[in-house]
Amino acid sequence: MPRLLPTPVQVRAAHLAASTFPALFFSALTTAAGAQAAARPVPPRAGEVPAALALIREADIKRDLYAMAGDAMRGREAGTPDEMRASIWVAEQLRDIGVKPVGDDGSYFQWFNMIRTRVSTVSTTGALGGQPLEVWKDFVPLGNSGADVNGPVVWLANAADTTVDVRGKVVATPLLAPNPASIRTTTNSPDVRYTQAAVGAMQQRFARRGAAGLILVADPTADRAFDPLVTLRVRGTYDVDRAAQRFAAQPTRAELPVPARQAGTPAFLVRGSMAPRLQQTPVAEFHVRLERFETPSTNIVGVIRGSDPVLRDEYVLYSSHQDHDGVRYLIDGDSVWAGADDNGTGSVALLASARAFAKQRPKRSILFVYHGAEERGLLGSRYHAAHPVVPLRNIVAVLNGEMMGRNHPDSASLLGVQPPHRNSTDLVTMALRANALTGRFQLDSLWDRPTHPEGWYFRSDHVPYARLNVPAVMYTTNLHDDYHTPRDKPERIDYPKLTRMTRWMYLTGWFVANAPKRPAIDPGFKLER
Known part of the structure; x- marks a missing residue:
């Protein structure tokens, strides 16, 4: 998750508000679903929850995260061999799961060049x-x-x-x-x-x-x-x-x-x-004096084809990013900024979801996109949104996972849940229903407000798609004190919570992929503050 530069005094004010006043700030749409999920379990309707949900297992998620965000990956900095190493690892996992490549020349990779400008x-x-x-x-x-x-x-x-x-x-x-x-x-x-x-x-x-x-x-x-x-x-x-x-x-x-x-x-x-x-x-x-040069980065792209002969040409896009900050300066004796939560958690959530979809295919196809160079300014998602591996008009929704494994066990945020960030009430309704059936998180909408000093909504890979009128939401458990430091390690992740977040994200996609109609864009949507 790349950094912006909000006014720090506003950051403190926002944090104070979140701790002084009730932690849940619901729009009219989220209040009922959030209260329902918090009050009692919601029984699923017959056939509503696929059997494959049980294939999303905490042990698999933990194993994958230790591999992806371990020190051997050296923080996965974009434009370095470390990002390439992590990208190849992700592609190998997708191949083993049975996700088919849809990248350049029949590979899992969609290549692009970062334009880097630095002081000479x-x-x-x-x-x-x-x-x-x-x-x-x-x-x-x-x-x-x-x-x-x-x-x-x-x-x-x-x-x-x-x-x-x-x-x-x-x-x-x-x-x-x-x-x-x-x-x-x-x-x-x-x-x-x-x-x-x-x-x-x-x-x-x-x-x-x-x-x-x-x-x-x-x-x-x-x-x-x-x-x-x-x-x-x-x-x-x-x-x-x-x-x-x-x-x-x-x-x-x-x-x-x-x-x-x-x-x-x-x-x-x-x-x-x-x-x-x-x-x-x-x-x-x-x-x-400045110097400019190009450095390669890559998106990792794969698909599980849907089971319906007509709807399979529409796609639910699962989004993450595989890069982080790399090897930087020492903090408490450690220089590997491993990025376990940012964004190892979102990345392994996609792998776990892929295992479930591979065993029980939905009607629409599932497109997995790991965006390269997110930390450098959403470069991979900006590139793929402009050059999608499937027609953009056929992408019915983007479900973006970003920092999903920290903070209070029962709190989370769904960004894109309230105006002006909400671009599809249909998609949000499906996501809230999925939360009630899986994670049952209390949804803090403070982070989704356009007045939030962190500008959180604009800092991850769903944004370029939302700007192009693709229904989009982001699943997150928000910032913490270890954000963009070497302390963001796999041992600090709440794995039961991450498993619940993954199941929530997966079930939302299942609903979208099997709905008779694709989620609609809200009338008059315009992504501006």
């Missing part, structure tokens, strides 16, 4: 008082844009001092501690979260004041975060050509400037030991 280590230079500085060792460019800064340094001992006119000047100043409420509570390590919040506030402050360049001197916390921050920023940014949009206002690559130039004030972070040199008002010179 070779061409980017820096100097202070004529003495060279090395990028990523002595200074960190606080942006992924080309920039040129050249001029005498104005030392500002107190960044909060507004009496000094800094317009058009290169300013060096100690990093101010951020407002504690502005620091995110999840993702990465506390020192990095602190530094990112501090840097963001300082950049905004001096951009408003019109500085020509900004050199931020790390405080002790930022000094500790310096090398981890390098590990995160050196990767750059990613995109994919000829792809569907994630956001309505997302520019096409043809609209992006090449090379990109720094918007606003170019800024750099230096180590705390640099302060004495900067106080001597030397001339600072920075030249940031």
